[in-house]
Amino acid sequence: MALNIVEKIWQQHVVNQQEGFPDVLAIDFALLHEVTSAQAFQMLGDRGLGVHDPRRFLATIDHSIPTRSDRQRITDPQARAQIAALRENCQRQQITLCEPDSGGQGIVHVIGPELGITQPGMTLVCGDSHTATHGAFGALAFGIGTSTLAHVMATGALLMNRPGIMQVAFHGELPQGVYAKDMILRLIADIGIDGATGHVIEYTGQAVRDLSMEQRMTLCNMSIECGAVAGLVAPDETTFRYLKGRPYAPPDAQWQQAVEHWQSRASDPGCGYDKTVTVDIRQLTPMISWGTNPEQSIAIDQRIPNGPGSDQAALNYVGLKEAQSLTGVPVDWAFVGSCTNGRIEDLRVVASILNQKTIAPHVTMYVVPGSEAVRQQAIEEGLDQIITRAGADFRMPGCSMCLGMNDDQVPAGARCISTTNRNFIGRQGTGSITHLASPATVAMSAVAGHITTQLTTMNQQEAS
Amino acid sequence: MKAAIKTITGNVIPMPLNDIDTDIIIPAQHLTQTSRAGYGQHAFARLKKADPEFVLNQPRFASATILVTGDNFGCGSSREHAVWAIQELGIQAVVAPSFADIFSNNAQKNHLPLITVDQSVCAQMVALAHKDNHPVTIDLLTTTLCAGGQQHPFTINPFFQHVLTAGLDELDYLMNHLAAIKRHHQNADQRQCFLQLAGALS
Incomplete structure (x- = not known):
């Protein structure tokens, strides 16, 4: 049976299905930041639970940190305490924290891909609604609240009903001087702020294939702005080229096997979708x-x-x-x-x-x-x-x-x-x-x- | 286990606005705390400040517990603080024609009932609340809402309903599957997941 990319990823990550309950979905990786994680650590602490596998987590400081040159001096005492809490929690649970001035700090959805953490076919979550950014790599990536984050930290899984799957087909070539940002704003204006509620979007079309990874990330990033659970793009040579050599990416010895697996994640020809929307971008302007x-x-x-x-x-x-x-x-x-x-x-x-x-x-x-x-x-x-x-x-x-x-x-x-x-x-x-x-x-x-x-x-x- | 919720009775807070986002429910500058409490005082702060007549500024709605609002309630950011803030206001249920997904998940985790009814029922409830604010009753077992002497069926995701009426804690449920989840990760690491987890950054 021809399957789309979301169905494939879902099938591969379902641990348990029980009548009357959502699926138990395994989560390969979770990214953390200071604003939505403290209470999750606290929820674990309240129950005497630890983090199931600290290697599957990475934290950064991005939301509340100042951007002036002396940014380590944080004047807001609450923001300072929040960052201190993340530091302490990561240390206690042995989670890697990308500290400022380490060379690795940055916005959570920028550093994940940079480190090669975001890979095709995986499930990835973060306590942040723009987690769909990682869908640019053909990953099923979505934002969750703090309680769900605590579930993932404790168990490596979460409870979820499989969302609907919506194809957004961009028709035509992207005109000169027009960008992925314009494509996604066009889509949101067309289908509305809740036009994709309950659905994961797969973005298709030659114009999407022609986008760089950076542009694909911009496209997927704003999926939540039309209500989508997530948005993704099937992996291809552009994806593999971007990933090669990054710290979390597979080494040369495993590379071919990984690429073959990643290629197999793309939607099969003739697969079905719950909904299809076409966006004509031939005349798109900013x-x-x-x-x-x-x-x-x-x-x-x-x-x-x-x-x-x-x-x-x-x-x-x-x-x-x-x-x-x-x-x-x-x-x-x-x-x-x-x-x-x-x-x-x-x-x-x-x-x-x-x-x-x-x-x-x-x-x-x-x-x-x-x-x-x-x-x-x-x-x-x-x-x-x-x-x-x-x-x-x-x-x-x-x-x-x-x-x-x-x-x-x-x-x-x-x-x-x-x-x-x-x-x-x-x-x-x-x-x-x-x-x-x-x-x-x-x-x-x-x-x-x-x-x-x-x-x-x-x-x-x-x-x- | 948490306390089971089967019925809720209370007066209506009419807030008939569409697309109320979580930045409106709790602005980001109040998110630097590390606790789950302390957000209620900032809930809807921007709307409260902009309009002296805003529903939450009116003493007659001060003890009301059922928020009735517009389409796509809770869109935007994933901040669970929005749910905590609403609960701290004493709100026991939110009634709307539709809800955003992440907000809905967060409400479920915190056992805040989200009741989906037709736009016309919301409009009726809002009108009634302004006229003569009689209590409405939400029956989660029969999925009916009684307002102004009329019964209206409502929808709620069956699992959400079960979580509320049985007092189910989702983490307890997940913990029962811990061994299977662990096995899944170990198998996947050999065949489908190519993350270099060991020492990637060392």
Whole structure:
């Protein structure tokens, strides 16, 4: 029988099936961070349980750590205590913690793939809704709450009913200057913020095959923003090339066997899906969000909806009007980073746009690498110099301005164009206004001082 | 085992908004604590601050325990703190036309009943609550909700229902399968899982 990739992974990880109960699903690996893990360790402690196999866990510090150069000095005493708790818990349970300045610290969904932990066909969880990022490798990866994390820590498994499986088929080639970020925002705008609830998405189509691993991670990352349990892409040569030689990846002696297994995970020709959605991207242009959830996104050359699809409360919050064009709306902040767009390729795109330019004087721009490895690579390529010369702030790795729980916050009433994943009310700080876009759109808008996808030449003239 | 929950009776907190995300339920700046308590005071803080007339600012709803809300409640972040915050407000059940998946899983782990009814039933309950807030009763065994003298069937995942009405602890259930899970991992490591677990980073 022809099976899709999710059915294959599920079958291989089911430990027990009992009538009236969800399946017992084995979890190969879990990633931890400081915000959602302390209470899980506490739940184990309350019952006198330990971690079933510490080698299947890896922790990092990303959400609450500052991104200034002296980031080890954490002024918020609660954040400091939370990080201390993670350190102590990892030490006690013998879980590897990627400490700041170790070379391995970074956003949980950036470092997992960097280390080669994320591999095709595996099950991976994290107490974080953007865990679907790892689906880029053909892994079944999804976000869980703290109690479920405690279950995985204690037993190596969790209880779950098999979700539905939705195929999202991208039709056509991705036009020049348009990115995976635009593809996923298009999908979310099309099917809605709950359009994939109860489903795992498999992204298919030649355009997906043509994406780099970084771009596939951006695509899968935002699966949760249309309600999906997870999102994934079948593994292929691009996947294998990325994995080769990474610390957790199989050594040469096992490589061929691993690749054969990984290849066998791809969906069989003629397999079925519970649902199929087609997205035509032949005419896709850069996308941007206008409202207070990611569904409220439009092509940048469109106007904010008037009538159906409009949302007066959202428009009041963001200070915009129905039928208004976003092009030309002034921005105060520009942010590049996060688990959505904080990888080396994103920084390369930004640097290529900022090269020999300066950002508008009224704009504050943060460029925050997703990990210490990304930061190091950017420095080796000289990207930090280009970014700094343009007047942007090249910072230390972390979640930064994505979620307003560390020092990096967009002030109340300020408008930020951002490469992140959520434009919820107050997401980047109380009263902040967020427009989600690709790194290219963010960089071009920072230079212009307003929302745009045109690279202005004014700066070059000023420079000459 | 936890306490079994079979029926819930209480007044309604009408909050007819769609897509209430977990950032709204509990903003991220309050997530730096390491305990499971202390979130109730910050629950829905942004809505409370933005609107003096917001339902949770009105004393007449102060002792109400059944939150009635819109579509896709609990979307966004996986933070279980959202469930803890809601429970700390004294809310004993949430009624909505639909819920986001991770929130739903988290509610189940904390035995917070999520009751799915048609949009029209929610609208009716909201209207009644504003007019004359009589208690409503949720019967988890018969999956019926009684509001304003009318009976409405509701849906709940059968396992979620079992967890609530039997007081089942999922971790206890999983612990019974520990040996089988261990065996699975050992077998998989030889045939299907190629993670270099030993000394990858040393």
